[in-house]
Amino acid sequence: MALRYEYTVETEDLAKYYKMGAYIVKALDGVNLKIRRGEYVSIMGPSGAGKTTLFNMIGGLDRPTRGKVYIDEVDISKLDAYELAWLRARKIGYIFQTFNLIPVLTALENVMLPMIFAGVRREERIRKARELLERVGLGDRLYHRPTELSGGQQQRVAIARALANDPAIILADEPTGNLDLQTGLEIINLLRQLNKERGVTIVTATHDLKMIDVSDRIVYLRDGRVERIETRAEIAVEAEEY
């Protein structure tokens, strides 16, 4: 059953326009993307290219002006608020540039939060949250609050939280943007390992070039359109040429 869907994410002529006074800003303008199950895809592009908007659309956080988004072959523009909330809880894990942990809760409680919404039993929540935090290397920080953790540690908690309900896809918006080089590299490697060992599809928006090495494909966005898509094989060839 789990392998039923070939594509985890599919967008069809996806567009999002914002009205800014008299202007219409085309944040996305006809994006067609197909992301396979288990792929690690990086979305690159300059600021304002539409990366975050694309994220919000795929993540079910905002509604498109035109076009469709399918997650596991379900058209999410047709979902109501309840179904969208369920989709966000069960199918999608989010990782943000600013970590966005709940400041009043401990690391363990933060990881348990999505499982509460998903209706997982309390003992199971604790067991799984512990296991995930141990997996990301924070087994000794379970009861620390976000303010007592470094940036890299906070992002690890966020990764554990994103994995809590075994989502089909993890969306990471600039996950290394607030981290130093070394820590950023650790986070990228962790994401890649989790992608391989759990088969979770990962889509990251980034302008961090370190991401190129681990990505299966790189989608270049410019002015709300897909400029080009490179696969790993092509990147390797290019690297040899230089």
Place this chain on the structure above:
Amino acid sequence: MASVEVGEVRLPLSEAIYISLQNVRRRFARVAITTASVTLGIAFFVSLMMMASFQAQVGGAGVQPYMYWLLFISLLVCGVGITNSMLIAVAERYKEIGTYKCLGALDRHILEMFLIEAILVGGIGGLAGYVIGLVAAVIYAVANPSVGLQGALAALVKPNPAVPLAGALPVAVGLFVLGVGIAVLLSLIATIYPAYYAARLNPAEALRYEI
């Protein structure tokens, strides 16, 4: 195309209460400002009613009609204060609200968390207000020879029919129930608009917000 098999999305009351309790504990400075507003309003209400009861005990004027007006205005001002400080609390937590929604929270879960917080703030503020009002009234009685501590104690254990809604209970008990009740109700009413506003936030916009 496949159709969704949508499961349950829930936030058990015990978990909502736990999160609200953590919010109150960890954001104590912010909560203290809101609570202070409730405390002052209730302290004023309780002390005024008690002083009037003391006066009635020793044959004085007792509760005067103008006092109701005074109390109404003071509680109104207090309600506006709570609304204001709750609106700021919401603005501070835009990003957090966006995050909760990403994790699967429904609008009503956000509403619930803020309203539980309002009940906690109202309860704490009401309790503190009652204690301060009681102390103030007793100090007034001791300082006023025509009442004295004896007169005050006698008045506190006797019902005063002039106290609205709780006239059948001994003054000390009636004003406790009424004071805490008004505090919770006031806090709830004042929080409805900010909480509703928070619950309706579009997650994408809430996440974009930088303080």
